[in-house]
Amino acid sequence: MDNQLIYEKFDWDGLKENALKGKIAKVLEFIPEDVNSILDVGCGNGVITNILAQHFDVTAVDRSQQALSHVNAKKIQASADEIPLKSEQFDMVFSSEMLEHMEEQVLKGSVNEFKRLSKKYIFITVPNEENPDKLSIQCPKCKFIYNRPNHLRSFNVNSLVKLFPEYKLVKTTSFGMKVRYYNSKILKLKRNLTPSTAWVPYYWISKTDRKTICPHCEHEFIYDYRFHPIAFFLDVLNVTISPKKPYWLFILMEKK
Ligand SMILES: [Zn+2]
Numbered sequence: 001m002d003n004q005l006i007y008e009k010f011d012w013d014g015l016k017e018n019a020l021k022g023k024i025a026k027v028l029e030f031i032p033e034d035v036n037s038i039l040d041v042g043c044g045n046g047v048i049t050n051i052l053a054q055h056f057d058v059t060a061v062d063r064s065q066q067a068l069s070h071v072n073a074k075k076i077q078a079s080a081d082e083i084p085l086k087s088e089q090f091d092m093v094f095s096s097e098m099l100e101h102m103e104e105q106v107l108k109g110s111v112n113e114f115k116r117l118s119k120k121y122i123f124i125t126v127p128n129e130e131n132p133d134k135l136s137i138q139c140p141k142c143k144f145i146y147n148r149p150n151h152l153r154s155f156n157v158n159s160l161v162k163l164f165p166e167y168k169l170v171k172t173t174s175f176g177m178k179v180r181y182y183n184s185k186i187l188k189l190k191r192n193l194t195p196s197t198a199w200v201p202y203y204w205i206s207k208t209d210r211k212t213i214c215p216h217c218e219h220e221f222i223y224d225y226r227f228h229p230i231a232f233f234l235d236v237l238n239v240t241i242s243p244k245k246p247y248w249l250f251i252l253m254e255k256k
Helices: 003-009 017-030 049-055 104-117 157-162 184-193 229-241
Strands: 037-041 057-062 074-077 090-096 118-127 136-138 145-147 167-180 211-213 220-222 244-255
Touching: 017 049, 017 118, 017 167, 017 244, 037 049, 037 104, 049 057, 090 104, 104 118, 157 167, 157 244, 184 229
Parallel strands: 037 057, 037 090, 057 074, 090 118
Antiparallel strands: 118 244, 136 145, 167 244, 211 220
16 A cells, blocks of 8 residues: 555544644744735645635645545645646745655655745744654564654754755744654664564553554554563653654745
């Protein structure tokens, strides 16, 4: 199964505005005053888009028909790296929690589309310098190891700005629930010394939320958490050395 199908299978009915209330308010605050038209790329089920559309002239893009069915704005079904619209049409291109899911080629193509379609601003939100390996799980069937929310990469301000050399940074902020980073060396030890059922210590997550689909072999399963003394020790060690950081990173750039 490829990413596309996993994306289609996402529970688009389940993601509600309430879960992102704080973030949406922050997004609205962050948008410059001279913005009227917005292109929202990777809008998902429109949980942010539908609010933006109350204040701005919004066009939404997503590759999932299922997700777009919830969106109350002008909408186009397209992949972010190939958007069938004329260049420089929008005051601001906005993208929330999308780039971290992309493979290299798609990322490059999407970044180019952002630059092409924006008249002035690009506003991106991503997880704040997370360690995607922290949420690694292993498919019991084919042994493939992947990140549970399908995050393939991680960004900080510098790595984001570097993708857009034609743009200058206007402002940036980190925001949201504080989440602990996982030290990559300790994580490596944990992977080597303990069974995969002890990797993700989120024992408070309900069984239904632990359902996942292996992107490699399509096997659908509920990942386990089982206590393991070495894993526990390494988790505690990590707590003592790794800082907590706000979960989201916002960055606003302007064309030079
Ligand atoms: Zn598998």
